Amino acid sequence: MNATMRRNGYRADALIETLHTIQESFGFLDDVSLRFVADALRVAPSQVYGVATFYHFFNLKPQGKHVCSVCTGTACYIKGAGKILDAIKEQHGIEPGQTTPDGELSLLTVRCVGACGLAPAVVFDGQVIGNQDVEQTQARIEGWISHANS
Amino acid sequence: MAVRSRIKTLKIDGRDVSAHEDETILQIAEENGIFIPTLCRIEGLSLIGACRLCLIEVKGWNRLVPACHTHAEEGMEVFTDTERLRNYRRMIIELLFSEGNHVCAVCVSNGNCELQYLAQRLGMDHVRFPNMQPVRKVDMTHERFVLDRNRCVLCARCIRVCDEIEGAHTWDMRGRGIDARVITDLDIPWGDSETCTSCGKCVNVCPVGAIVEKGRAVGEMTKRKDFLVYLSKMREAKK
Ligand code: SF4
Ligand code: SF4
Numbered sequence: 001m002n003a004t005m006r007r008n009g010y011r012a013d014a015l016i017e018t019l020h021t022i023q024e025s026f027g028f029l030d031d032v033s034l035r036f037v038a039d040a041l042r043v044a045p046s047q048v049y050g051v052a053t054f055y056h057f058f059n060l061k062p063q064g065k066h067v068c069s070v071c072t073g074t075a076c077y078i079k080g081a082g083k084i085l086d087a088i089k090e091q092h093g094i095e096p097g098q099t100t101p102d103g104e105l106s107l108l109t110v111r112c113v114g115a116c117g118l119a120p121a122v123v124f125d126g127q128v129i130g131n132q133d134v135e136q137t138q139a140r141i142e143g144w145i146s147h148a149n150s
Numbered sequence: 151m152a153v154r155s156r157i158k159t160l161k162i163d164g165r166d167v168s169a170h171e172d173e174t175i176l177q178i179a180e181e182n183g184i185f186i187p188t189l190c191r192i193e194g195l196s197l198i199g200a201c202r203l204c205l206i207e208v209k210g211w212n213r214l215v216p217a218c219h220t221h222a223e224e225g226m227e228v229f230t231d232t233e234r235l236r237n238y239r240r241m242i243i244e245l246l247f248s249e250g251n252h253v254c255a256v257c258v259s260n261g262n263c264e265l266q267y268l269a270q271r272l273g274m275d276h277v278r279f280p281n282m283q284p285v286r287k288v289d290m291t292h293e294r295f296v297l298d299r300n301r302c303v304l305c306a307r308c309i310r311v312c313d314e315i316e317g318a319h320t321w322d323m324r325g326r327g328i329d330a331r332v333i334t335d336l337d338i339p340w341g342d343s344e345t346c347t348s349c350g351k352c353v354n355v356c357p358v359g360a361i362v363e364k365g366r367a368v369g370e371m372t373k374r375k376d377f378l379v380y381l382s383k384m385r386e387a388k389k
């Protein structure tokens with residue numbers, strides 16, 4: 001993270017890249033790192049926070065071991081992303097942006113992952129899988145979790 | 151050799167007007183006593199073209215353009231008050247009303263609110279969209295000021311004045327779309343902010359009752375905006 005900032009000459013427009021590096025290293029952005037970046041790049045804390053929350057890519061909370069991110073872009077939404085999302089919410093008792101208490105699963109939503117032809121698409125641990133329905137999605141998540149418990 | 155003139159002549163609503171090429175249609179209209187509604191624009195701060203209330207039609211152009219951001223061109227024919235524009239403007243105001251909580255009868259800014267003024271001036275008699283009944287956080291932690299996000303129209307004036315004039319950049323916008331909210335520092339309570347100098351500039355530029363002084367009764371909150379033009383001129387002169 002220091003290297004990223006140095007490479008960019010501590011310019012304020014290095015903000016996104018720096019946040020990127022932090023997230024890669026720690027999985028999420030906590031207040032301490034946001035403050036640190038604001039200070040080092042001389043950007044106001046609120047501005048750093050604004051950027052970090054504008055892009056769905058950044059997480060401000062620690063992520064679970066597995067991350068399931070349901071595309072709610074227009075195409076996927078029309079093709080039933082809402083149902084998939086509702087099923088996961090109900091099954092695991094979490095809202096988008098939350099992680100199960102056992103730290104196994106984080107649920108996220110994204111707006112279009114560029115796989116509209118395969119709608120509805122779900123991203124499982126970074127891998128985009130198209131043509132999903134409620135059963136398939138549930139099965140994949142069950143696979144993760146039962147694996148963890150065995 | 152033709153010298154390019156810096157003075158442009160154009161027509162606004164059928165009226166011949168002339169203007170310097172640096173001037174925006176909005177400025178020219180105002181100089182000529184032609185009303186164009188605005189909300190995000192405030193003299194003395196940068197332009198962001200966010201509210202879209204100042205949209206105008208230009209003959210031969212397909213798109214509607216914001217008057218606050220469009221410069222004069224030779225021979226341009228501008229229309230500021232067509233049926234189409236009136237419709238869009240009313241719709242924008244209605245959407246703002248439906249998205250937030252704007253019950254004027256209980257608001258400290260009642261009678262001194264730019265949104266209320268626009269609604270009256272643009273003839274909004276009812277809101278066609280269901281109210282979204284937002285439950286957004288109200289921040290009472292600052293010792294002198296209150297922020298009620300339910301009344302915020304996201305014009306970003308507070309953000310700009312705090313950044314551009316005060317130099318503190320306490321405010322910014324979190325999230326996007328329907329989830330967008332104004333925040334102080336890392337979305338902490340305003341009263342805990344380390345950057346806020348309590349100068350009160352954001353209170354004065356906020357067009358609605360979203361940022362107000364504490365302890366005001368209904369309709370009691372008046373704001374002064376004249377300081378802004380003065381301060382921005384003084385800053386400019388120092389550069
Ligand atoms: S009171 Fe002044 S410093 Fe504090 S947030 Fe408002 S404009 Fe910024
Ligand atoms: S708090 Fe007031 S000034 Fe700030 S964005 Fe909302 S409406 Fe505009």
Ligand code: FES
Binds near residue numbers: 075111113119
């Ligand atoms: S809308 Fe889901 S991939 Fe485009």
Ligand code: FES
Binds near residue numbers: 216
């Ligand atoms: S005043 Fe022009 S877009 Fe808001």
